[in-house]
Amino acid sequence: MLRLHGGQSVDLSSYRTRATPAGPPDKAAGLAATARMGEHLAGLQERLWAASTAGDRRRVLLVLQGMDTSGKGGTVKHVTRPLNPSGCRIRAFRAPTPEERKHPFLWRIRRALPEAGEIGVFDRSHYEDVLIARVRDLAPHREIAHRYGEINRFEQSLADDGFTIVKCFLHISYEEQRRRLLARLDNPAKHWKFNVGDIDDRDLWPAYQKAYEIALERCSTPQAPWYLIPADRKWYRNWAISKLLLEHLEALDPQYPKADFDMEESRRRLLAQAPDPGARL
Amino acid sequence: MLRLHGGQSVDLSSYRTRATPAGPPDKAAGLAATARMGEHLAGLQERLWAASTAGDRRRVLLVLQGMDTSGKGGTVKHVTRPLNPSGCRIRAFRAPTPEERKHPFLWRIRRALPEAGEIGVFDRSHYEDVLIARVRDLAPHREIAHRYGEINRFEQSLADDGFTIVKCFLHISYEEQRRRLLARLDNPAKHWKFNVGDIDDRDLWPAYQKAYEIALERCSTPQAPWYLIPADRKWYRNWAISKLLLEHLEALDPQYPKADFDMEESRRRLLAQAPDPGARL
Numbered sequence: 001m002l003r004l005h006g007g008q009s010v011d012l013s014s015y016r017t018r019a020t021p022a023g024p025p026d027k028a029a030g031l032a033a034t035a036r037m038g039e040h041l042a043g044l045q046e047r048l049w050a051a052s053t054a055g056d057r058r059r060v061l062l063v064l065q066g067m068d069t070s071g072k073g074g075t076v077k078h079v080t081r082p083l084n085p086s087g088c089r090i091r092a093f094r095a096p097t098p099e100e101r102k103h104p105f106l107w108r109i110r111r112a113l114p115e116a117g118e119i120g121v122f123d124r125s126h127y128e129d130v131l132i133a134r135v136r137d138l139a140p141h142r143e144i145a146h147r148y149g150e151i152n153r154f155e156q157s158l159a160d161d162g163f164t165i166v167k168c169f170l171h172i173s174y175e176e177q178r179r180r181l182l183a184r185l186d187n188p189a190k191h192w193k194f195n196v197g198d199i200d201d202r203d204l205w206p207a208y209q210k211a212y213e214i215a216l217e218r219c220s221t222p223q224a225p226w227y228l229i230p231a232d233r234k235w236y237r238n239w240a241i242s243k244l245l246l247e248h249l250e251a252l253d254p255q256y257p258k259a260d261f262d263m264e265e266s267r268r269r270l271l272a273q274a275p276d277p278g279a280r281l
Numbered sequence: 282m283l284r285l286h287g288g289q290s291v292d293l294s295s296y297r298t299r300a301t302p303a304g305p306p307d308k309a310a311g312l313a314a315t316a317r318m319g320e321h322l323a324g325l326q327e328r329l330w331a332a333s334t335a336g337d338r339r340r341v342l343l344v345l346q347g348m349d350t351s352g353k354g355g356t357v358k359h360v361t362r363p364l365n366p367s368g369c370r371i372r373a374f375r376a377p378t379p380e381e382r383k384h385p386f387l388w389r390i391r392r393a394l395p396e397a398g399e400i401g402v403f404d405r406s407h408y409e410d411v412l413i414a415r416v417r418d419l420a421p422h423r424e425i426a427h428r429y430g431e432i433n434r435f436e437q438s439l440a441d442d443g444f445t446i447v448k449c450f451l452h453i454s455y456e457e458q459r460r461r462l463l464a465r466l467d468n469p470a471k472h473w474k475f476n477v478g479d480i481d482d483r484d485l486w487p488a489y490q491k492a493y494e495i496a497l498e499r500c501s502t503p504q505a506p507w508y509l510i511p512a513d514r515k516w517y518r519n520w521a522i523s524k525l526l527l528e529h530l531e532a533l534d535p536q537y538p539k540a541d542f543d544m545e546e547s548r549r550r551l552l553a554q555a556p557d558p559g560a561r562l
Contacts (some may be wrong), residue, residue, distance in 0.1 A: 046470075050473040050474075053473055054473070073367060076365075076366060076367050077365050077366065077367065080366045081366075084357075084358050085357060085358065085361045085362075085366050085369060085371050086354055086357050086358065086371055086373055086404060088366060088371075090366050090367055090369075092367055123367060174556075174557075174558045175556065178551055178552075178554065181551055182548065182551055182552075185544055185547055185548055185551075188537070188540075189327075189537060191537065191538075191539075191540040191544075192331040192334055192335070192537050192538045192540075193331075194540070194542065194547070196542045196547060199547060199550050199551055199554075202551075202554055202558065203558075205558035206558050256469070256470060256472065256473050257472075257473045258472075259469075259472040259473075259475070261475065261477045263466055263472075266466055266475070266477060266480060267463065267466055269480050270459055270462055270463055270466075270480055271459075271463075273459065273480075273483055275455075275456065276455075277455045277483065277484075277486035277487050
């Protein structure tokens with residue numbers, strides 16, 4: 001994974017989608033390394049949650065973006081597997097509903113944010129409003145141009161409120177997308193995921209890549225950086241994003257709240273209570 | 282587990298909390314049986330989700346209630362483990378926030394409901410408003426009396442909209458709660474879960490049991506029955522609730538939507554696209 005810096009010009013074609021930067025040497029090692037991170041992730045998640053019960057406002061928001069078939073859904077499934085689902089707030093954003101369309105584009109995003117102590121995961125996000133919206137002219141040019149700044153201010157306000165924001169662009173190649181779409185055709189249990197429009201959309205591939213480049217350039221900020229994840233290899237993608245999540249949780253270093261009660265006194269009181277609760281009414 | 286029927290008078294003290302009705306013979310067999318259900322649950326969940334993409338409105342809502350330490354959080358963790366977290370909407374309800382208190386008691390519940398194709402899990406629920414609210418006089422008597430009917434009408438409206446509602450009361454004994462609270466005291470990583478108020482609350486045990494009996498009597502309806510789950514044995518509790526979820530999903534029998542496109546034509550078009558997307562712009 002590569003952390004992008006604001007203002008840096010991004011040429012997606014210069015990044016190899018099958019690369020495994022800083023990763024384990026091969027798939028077997030990758031799967032093992034990812035599995036090993038699980039317990040550590042679960043432990044840190046529990047501490048993050050525990051700390052929130054004592055007033056710690058911190059939380060994590062993982063944003064996943066990428067072309068169709070880039071593996072956003074698979075990432076959610078694999079990266080969150082070791083976590084306690086009660087502490088995860090996962091949301092997949094599809095085309096806006098009629099109600100959502102009546103509101104500013106960040107409205108539905110605000111309603112899906114993780115609360116203190118939670119790990120939020122967005123499968124697609126407010127970035128759709130500068131990606132598909134730009135490629136398909138879903139809003140006036142001037143408005144889309146304005147959204148990058150709006151997004152940066154929004155993410156800054158989240159960071160100020162205790163959010164750690166980790167944005168991942170899952171980078172696959174045009175050829176890999178073809179392979180994955182063909183694989184969906186070969187598997188009857190995956191036909192429901194197939195949409196003929198996805199084939200037409202491939203004609204817009206260069207326009208989408210350009211829209212991603214602009215978003216990555218304008219919205220990589222110190223408080224909410226973009227990470228570029230080569231994603232043709234699923235095992236690497238899962239390893240890289242688990243690793244990013246782990247590093248950010250380690251940096252937060254959440255702590256169990258200190259006991260604020262007299263343990264011995266509590267033990268005595270519990271043991272002194274009659275065996276039959278009815279006896280005391 | 283025992284399905285309760287409306288109008289039936291409920292005496293909780295008559296149910297053994299360490300019983301394992303219809304369950305596997307012992308813990309090892311229980312864990313194995315629960316694990317075996319995992320793949321089946323995941324497959325049905327995927328079909329439920331897939332069906333929703335073709336307009337199927339159905340969804341499942343699992344409601345968990347029980348005394349402190351009865352294992353609601355542990356149930357969420359274990360029962361949802363085999364599921365795809367993207368298709369789960371899990372919500373734990375704590376004491377209402379000031380904003381929530383400004384609204385009718387069902388307001389926050391409606392906002393947390395699963396969408397079509399999802400499996401929702403509530404750790405506590407609208408039943409708190411006839412449980413703790415009744416025991417602690419948090420609302421006028423007349424209002425609480427009115428809520429049972431409101432809840433039944435609400436759940437009926439959900440059923441009409443495609444909800445399958447499965448409500449589980451995790452039944453533990455007064456002694457088992459003592460053991461679990463003592464175990465929390467013994468484990469520094471669990472002190473954050475300990476609240477001295479939980480000891481005081483034990484004096485209200487009979488009042489809580491009574492409030493549960495009334496709720497189970499008045500709100501066991503054909504469209505949203507209550508199940509009584511003996512919960513002193515965690516392995517049985519997890520087995521029983523996984524089994525209930527499985528049976529309800531099997532009864533729904535969701536189907537993958539039929540492919541509504543010409544597969545061969547799609548394959549041909551994909552293969553015909555040039556290797557370099559830039560070539561076509």
